[in-house]
Amino acid sequence: MNATVRVDNVSKRYGRVEAVADVCFDLGEGEMVALIGHNGAGKTTLMKLMLGLIRPTHGSIVVLGDNPAAGQFAGRRHLGYLPENVSFDAALTGRETQTFYARLKREPVAKALQLLDTVGLGAAASRRVGTYSKGMRQRLGLAQALIGRPRVLLLDEPTTGLDPELRQTFYGVIQRLAAEGTTVLLSSHALTELEERAARVIIMNRGIKVADGSVESLRSIARLPTKIRLKVANLAPGEVPSWLPASTACRRLNGHIVEIDAAPEQKIELLRCATAAGTALEDFDVVPPNLDELYAHFLHKAEGMP
Structure with a gap:
């Protein structure tokens, strides 16, 4: 897998504040990451570094073979x-x-305008942006980000x-782009959405990966328990199945449902x-x-909490 983005020991300081500290990772073609x-963890700072909007204090970033901090960044045309x-x-x-954005990126205007239909703005294309709702402005932002395939x-809270x-x-749309080789980096607090779609997760805390x-x-790393929920017939209120080992953590949720906390190696048994x-x-x-739960686990671990 070819790397389209390479972040190598990157740090970014603003005075005494270290927004990003010694972060390393590669992003490959077709990856959805x-x-x-939390807010202030360094996510937006990393994206701005990749775009060349700010320069790293230490380390280096390479995007599509170019250094965004060098000023002449030909690869910017191929970024959304x-x-x-x-x-x-x-x-x-x-x-x-x-x-305007199509011409700025030197892309065909007709193809860019088709994206308004893709994001559900075709019927509102002739209206002034000042009349758009927040959701409509967000959709317009998505349309401009997708110009030129x-x-x-890079998507920062894209579904707000x-x-x-x-x-x-x-x-x-973005899953199709990823299938065709586009690298997609998604930052969002909607973790349920990301869990279903992202092949890889990078967790940041106080500027540290x-x-x-x-x-x-x-x-596998976190080894958090898996919940097994059994609906069992003919159990009296408060009763738990007799076959459960005495040391097994379990609880009654409602009616006939028994919830068991199982270590990863216990599930099948x-x-x-x-x-x-x-x-x-x-x-x-x-x-x-x-x-x-995984996010909370790794943040607590990073903070030295049990």
């Missing part, structure tokens, strides 16, 4: 960027705004203000016990640690 962390807070000239129409797409249907449309890997690999004991199972679910 989630960059997550959506900032967290989009801002456009309120006097221009959506069509005029998209035309970018090779690297979008309704569920348009969120699905948006993720469909504290975890990097697929959700499955992060689960507990399910074997449940079926071998002749338990009247009506249903079961296996719920692995989600991205919210």
Whole structure:
């Protein structure tokens, strides 16, 4: 896999504040990577460094073979960027705004205007941006970020203000781009959305990278318990199945549902016990640690908390 972005021991200081500290990672062609962390963790700073809007205090960044901090950054034409807070000239129409950015990137205007339909703004293209709602302005920001089929797409809170249907449309578009080789870096607090779609997660805390890997690999490292939920017939209130080992943490949720906290290596054995004991199972679910739980785990670990 070819790296389109290389971040090598990068630090960025603002006076006494170190926004990013010795961060290293590569982003490959066709990767969809989630960059997550609390406000002030360094996510937006990293994106601005990749764009060449700011320069690193130490270390180096290479994007599409160029150094963004060098001034002459030919690869910028092949970048798409959506900032967290989009801002456009309120006097221009959506069509005029998209035309402006297409010409700025030297891309065909007709193709850029088609993106307004992609993001659901076709019917509002002739309206002035000043009349747009927050969600509509966000959609216009997505349309400009997608101009020219970018090779690297940097998206900072891209689905803010979008309704569920348009969120699905948006993720469909960027998943197709990733399948065709575009590198996508997504920063968002909507961790449930990212868990379902990102092949890799980078977790930042106070400017430091504290975890990097697929959700499955992060689960393996964190070793958080998996929840096994069994719907068991004929259990009295407060009763738990007799076949459960005495040391197993479990609780009754409601009615016939028993929830068990299982270590990763216990899952299969507990399910074997449940079926071998002749338990009247009506249903079961296996719920692995989600991205919210993994995120909290790695942040607590970074802070030295239990």
